[in-house]
Amino acid sequence: MNLPILSYTFLSAFENCPHKAWHRHVLKDLPFQSTPELEYGRDVHDALEHRLTRGTAIEPELAAKTRHYCDLIERVQGSDAPVRIEHFVGIMQDGFPCAWDHSGCWFRGKADVAIIGKTGWLIDWKTGKKREDPFELECQAMLLAAHYPGVVKWEGEYFWLKEEHPYGLRHTLDPMRTLQRVKALYTEVVKYAQAQQEWPKRKNPLCGWCDVISCENNKKRNGDSDGTNIRPQQRR
Numbered sequence: 001m002n003l004p005i006l007s008y009t010f011l012s013a014f015e016n017c018p019h020k021a022w023h024r025h026v027l028k029d030l031p032f033q034s035t036p037e038l039e040y041g042r043d044v045h046d047a048l049e050h051r052l053t054r055g056t057a058i059e060p061e062l063a064a065k066t067r068h069y070c071d072l073i074e075r076v077q078g079s080d081a082p083v084r085i086e087h088f089v090g091i092m093q094d095g096f097p098c099a100w101d102h103s104g105c106w107f108r109g110k111a112d113v114a115i116i117g118k119t120g121w122l123i124d125w126k127t128g129k130k131r132e133d134p135f136e137l138e139c140q141a142m143l144l145a146a147h148y149p150g151v152v153k154w155e156g157e158y159f160w161l162k163e164e165h166p167y168g169l170r171h172t173l174d175p176m177r178t179l180q181r182v183k184a185l186y187t188e189v190v191k192y193a194q195a196q197q198e199w200p201k202r203k204n205p206l207c208g209w210c211d212v213i214s215c216e217n218n219k220k221r222n223g224d225s226d227g228t229n230i231r232p233q234q235r236r
Contacts, residue, residue: 001026001193005090006107008139011185016206018192022199023212030211041127044161045112048125049086052077052113065161069123073113081117086110089143095179097146107182111140116148122156122173130160134171138178145175 004010004025014021023030048066050056052073057063063070077083088100090108100108113123122140137156145151154175158168192199201215208219 001196003189003193005105006182006186008109008136011139011182012133012135014185014189016204017202017210018188018199019201019215020210020212022192026193026199033211037128044127045086045125048112052083052085062161065166066125066159069113069159073115073123076115081115084111084114084116086112087114087144089147091143091146095146107139107143109139109143111144114140114144116144116151118150118152120144120148120151120154122154124156124158126158126160126168127162130158130163130168132158132169132171134169134173135178137171138173138175139182141173142175142178142182 010021010025013024044062047056047058047062048070051058051063051066051070058066073083088108088110090098090100090102090105092098092102092104093106098105100110111122112125115121115123120141122137122144124137124140134156137158141154141156145154154173155170156173157170160166160168201217203217207215207217210218210220212218213220
């Protein structure tokens with residue numbers, strides 16, 4: 001069984017429900033369905049990337065919400081601390097850094113904004129509902145720590161663009177601890193892969209939005225009509 005290159009998206013899905021991760025990322029038999037929320041998230045990320053790398057103007061509402069961060073990032077861009085926008089990186093299984101598309105890449109990911117000083121600072125733009133889950137930022141710090149070993153400390157935060165109060169929590173990130181968590185999850189993944197059978201199902205609050213209709217826990221299949229099967233906004 002061919003396993004995908006590890007990523008936050010895959011491991012987050014695996015922790016939530018191995019069976020869904022198996023269908024989504026290993027068998028790849030679930031059709032991709034774009035949504036207005038996903039398209040909006042891509043548009044926002046593209047606009048902010050162009051704003052910060054090319055100086056391209058963005059629409060007034062988004063500009064007003066992000067002005068504080070954009071101004072701050074531009075000030076840092078004029079200093080000695082490198083700033084990386086939409087930064088794609090990878091690591092090999094031995095922990096050594098590699099390119100995102102390297103043939104031996106074991107885990108890969110992308111940082112929306114990475115400021116590389118003595119303290120590395122990560123910013124992740126979010127266009128969905130506020131739900132602080134630092135594992136995504138932790139995975140980014142784990143990857144970047146391999147590429148920038150001179151960074152002493154890593155911190156990160158989400159910026160919730162649809163919220164009235166968009167500033168998220170400032171998280172202290174521990175790349176080594178995250179690497180141990182990732183390795184433990186990978187051990188589970190390999191165990192299920194070697195068993196050559198379907199991965200176990202795990203009933204969870206997201207069963208109302210799951211696309212694995214064949215699962216008995218799926219609320220769409222079971223005709224759930226209490227409104228919980230309305231697709232939530234996608235996180236980005």
